[in-house]
Amino acid sequence: KNEVEQSPQNLTAQEGEFITINCSYSVGISALHWLQQHPGGGIVSLFMLSSGKKKHGRLIATINIQEKHSSLHITASHPRDSAVYICAVRLIGNKLVFGAGTILRVKS
Amino acid sequence: DAGITQSPRHKVTETGTPVTLRCHQTENHRYMYWYRQDPGHGLRLIHYSYGVKDTDKGEVSDGYSVSRSKTEDFLLTLESATSSQTSVYFCAISEWSGGQPQHFGDGTRLSIL
Numbered sequence A: 001k002n003e004v005e006q007s008p009q010n011l012t013a014q015e016g017e018f019i020t021i022n023c024s025y026s027v028g029i030s031a032l033h034w035l036q037q038h039p040g041g042g043i044v045s046l047f048m049l050s051s052g053k054k055k056h057g058r059l060i061a062t063i064n065i066q067e068k069h070s071s072l073h074i075t076a077s078h079p080r081d082s083a084v085y086i087c088a089v090r091l092i093g094n095k096l097v098f099g100a101g102t103i104l105r106v107k108s
Numbered sequence B: 001d002a003g004i005t006q007s008p009r010h011k012v013t014e015t016g017t018p019v020t021l022r023c024h025q026t027e028n029h030r031y032m033y034w035y036r037q038d039p040g041h042g043l044r045l046i047h048y049s050y051g052v053k054d055t056d057k058g059e060v061s062d063g064y065s066v067s068r069s070k071t072e073d074f075l076l077t078l079e080s081a082t083s084s085q086t087s088v089y090f091c092a093i094s095e096w097s098g099g100q101p102q103h104f105g106d107g108t109r110l111s112i113l
Helices: none
Strands: A004-007 A010-014 A019-025 A029-037 A043-049 A052-056 A059-064 A069-074 A083-091 A096-098 A102-107 B004-007 B010-013 B019-025 B031-037 B044-051 B054-057 B065-070 B073-078 B087-094 B108-112
Touching: A004 A083, A010 A019, A019 A029, A019 A083, A019 A102, A029 A069, A043 A052, A043 A059, A043 A069, A069 A083, B004 B087, B010 B019, B019 B031, B019 B087, B019 B108, B031 B073, B044 B065, B044 B073, B054 B065, B073 B087
Parallel strands: A010 A102, B010 B108
Antiparallel strands: A004 A019, A019 A069, A029 A043, A029 A083, A052 A059, A059 A069, A083 A096, A083 A102, B004 B019, B019 B073, B031 B044, B031 B087, B044 B054, B065 B073, B087 B108
16 A cells, blocks of 8 residues: 555646645655646646645645544645646655646636 | 755666666755655655665665765665666655655656556
8 A cells, every 4th residue: 555645646627716635645754745647748846745734826735643634625726736736745764755736627 | 945856767678677866966065865655555665875885774675775965866776677677766855864745756657667
């Protein structure tokens, strides 16, 4: 079993919809990262969380340490949000473990 | 954007040939990483470096070697490429080892026939 599980694996949405991507992990962590990978391949860091909630534009990331769960929300989704969204957790010993990613397609 | 350049961006080669991928950074970051990305798997760490001439193995290091003779360059070598090493390879950098995001290169798509 992977230490990091993301759901759903694939998600198709209509433009304007509210989107939620989930990440669950099974070990103790010091931080959780959300990353975005565009079709061209480049990977960029969106958020780093150790507690609570962070917001950047239309993106919101939350984490519940007790439940070992994080969510990434996209409000008013747009076709340019189409990408792979990757959750990664930093373990207590500093090792970074990545989820397999959620493929998001937003249709206009 | 962090200054990270991977070369080549694409390569096709044959089983048994040596292959070297290069990662070059202009950020003067201490830590550099090589990952591979395969369908159905998250990014997996191959090797990392915590300074010039200081490297260590990641979780999937078999069949790979690395070298870092300068702060700015981190080389990944497949001594004798196998078809199982067909993958997309990403380099990443960070100033410190923990508590902060890593910055990624654009990836190298390697096909071994």
